[in-house]
Amino acid sequence: xxxxxxxxxxxxxxxxxxxxTEGEALKAVGNxxxxxxxxxxxxxxxxxxxxxxxxxxxxxxWFVWSDKRGYWVAIDKPSWTTGTxxxxxx
Numbered sequence: 001x002x003x004x005x006x007x008x009x010x011x012x013x014x015x016x017x018x019x020x021t022e023g024e025a026l027k028a029v030g031n032x033x034x035x036x037x038x039x040x041x042x043x044x045x046x047x048x049x050x051x052x053x054x055x056x057x058x059x060x061x062w063f064v065w066s067d068k069r070g071y072w073v074a075i076d077k078p079s080w081t082t083g084t085x086x087x088x089x090x
Contacts, residue, residue, distance in 0.1 A: 001058075002049050004088035005029065007041035010080060014041065015088040022048065022061075029063060029072050037065045037072075044072055045087055057085045 002018040003025035016036055019025040025046045029036075036044060048059035062081075063072035 002051070004047045004049055005036065005044065006047070006087040007036050007038065007044045008087060009040065009042050012040070013087055014038070018049075018088070022046070026061070032071060041065065043078065045081075047086065047088055049086070049088070055086065055089060060085070 002020060003022050004015060004018045005025060005028060006013055006015045008014070016034055019028065028034075029044060029046065042065055044063040044065070046061040046063075047057045049055040049057055060077060062075050062077050064075050065071075066073045
């Protein structure tokens with residue numbers, strides 16, 4: 001499995017990379033590695049993906065950027081994303 005990190009708005013997205021463990025991916029979010037908020041991205045999703053072409057996403061972890069706190073805060077999957085998966089590669 002890989003754990004992709006993708007930031008997005010309702011109109012745009014950017015995949016920053018991946019890690020081979022969920023712990024590493026969560027640590028990268030916690031440390032905002034690479035300044036993933038990048039001034040324009042409101043949301044971030046970590047997707048657990050299987051290997052292969054058009055990989056299956058078996059788990060999602062969602063975050064929203066908090067200007068007040070200055071870090072990513074875990075949230076439930078936003079309703080406007082219902083029906084969409086594989087943000088990183090699909």
